[in-house]
Amino acid sequence: MSLSELQSRQLAPSLEVGGLHALAGQGLAQRLPASHxxxxxxxxxxxxxxxxxxxxxxxxxxxxxxxxxxxxxVGHILAPLG
Amino acid sequence: xSAQLQPLAAPLLETTRRLIGALQHEPSVEMRLALAxxxxxxxxxEAYPVFLKILLIVAExxxxxxxxxxxxxxxxxxxxxxxxxxxxxxWGGSSGDGAGFAPPGRRRLxxxxxYLTVWHCQQTQRPMLEEALYADAVRKLLALFDLNPxxxxxxxxxxxxxxxxxxxxxxxxxxxxxxxRMAQRWRKPESTPDEVVRAALRGDAPDAPVPPxxxxxxx
Numbered sequence: 284m285s286l287s288e289l290q291s292r293q294l295a296p297s298l299e300v301g302g303l304h305a306l307a308g309q310g311l312a313q314r315l316p317a318s319h320x321x322x323x324x325x326x327x328x329x330x331x332x333x334x335x336x337x338x339x340x341x342x343x344x345x346x347x348x349x350x351x352x353x354x355x356x357v358g359h360i361l362a363p364l365g
Numbered sequence: 366x367s368a369q370l371q372p373l374a375a376p377l378l379e380t381t382r383r384l385i386g387a388l389q390h391e392p393s394v395e396m397r398l399a400l401a402x403x404x405x406x407x408x409x410x411e412a413y414p415v416f417l418k419i420l421l422i423v424a425e426x427x428x429x430x431x432x433x434x435x436x437x438x439x440x441x442x443x444x445x446x447x448x449x450x451x452x453x454x455x456w457g458g459s460s461g462d463g464a465g466f467a468p469p470g471r472r473r474l475x476x477x478x479x480y481l482t483v484w485h486c487q488q489t490q491r492p493m494l495e496e497a498l499y500a501d502a503v504r505k506l507l508a509l510f511d512l513n514p515x516x517x518x519x520x521x522x523x524x525x526x527x528x529x530x531x532x533x534x535x536x537x538x539x540x541x542x543x544x545x546r547m548a549q550r551w552r553k554p555e556s557t558p559d560e561v562v563r564a565a566l567r568g569d570a571p572d573a574p575v576p577p578x579x580x581x582x583x584x
Contacts, residue, residue, distance in 0.1 A: 319369070319370060320414045320484070320491050320492070320494065321492065321494055321495055321498055322369060322370050323370055323373075323414050323415065323418050324414065324417065324418060324421070324494070324498045324501075324502050325498055326370050326371070326373065326374055326377070326418070327374070328374040328375075328377050328378045328381075328422055328425075329378075329422075329425055329426070330374070334427045335427070337425070337426045337427040337428065338426065338427060338428045338431075339381055339382050339385040339422075339423060339426050339428045339431040340382075340385045340386060340389055340428055340430055340431050340434075353396075353399060353400060353403050354403065354407075356387050356400060357400065357403045357404050357407050358407075359383060359387075360380055360383040360384050360387060360404060361380060361404070361407060361408070362380075362383075363375075363376035363377075363379040363380045363383070364373075364376050364377070364380055364415070365376070
């Protein structure tokens, strides 16, 4: 299967994120100049959390039902980064 | 050191959670791969370290299912020789701000380990990555990748092949040496991520005592 085919396919029904735009990540490069790369890797995002809190799956912000295209899902994932 | 970026911590964590959630809901490996690659593309060339940071957040988590998911995803990508990659300027290109940037055509796409190693060893469009951060990041990524034996085998083989190949203008001798030592050590089944990183950076020779007052440079 080619990527172009994938692009036109819809994701599994549970990944509906209608209404979210697909360009959420585009501003990030401007807000993250090259000189901040070192700092980014050194950033402790888990600071102050217990081991039990260091989980990632199962509680992601709503991924409601229905079909969604790849760009919509990626837009949803990157939305927190503005 | 990271106080300036501290406001990004919560959004990065939420983004990582959303990525894991989306991957867990998608049954098709092809679609998972396409999703990861689209994410990298949408972040943009200069923000590839954000993708690396997402991998590190997963590696630092206590979520074994999420870790296995990412390791398996990258194994599938490695099988296709299609790891999500980011561009760094070729070492022949000059570095610094503004006019010194290598033109986009001279940039090479690099997988996570290669990207970090070139970032650490070579003059690129980015200020060089400090050794402590490099070692820490690679150690965590290796531990993550070790969760899938096929990924470990394929990726170690690729690094060895890259180091021994003649990808003109991509790697300096120092980078090749590090990648080669890393590949050799990583191929040994019993080696730990810590040992692999130590071998990559220092070689396997025992540390000779340094006379007082001497300053030793790695050449």
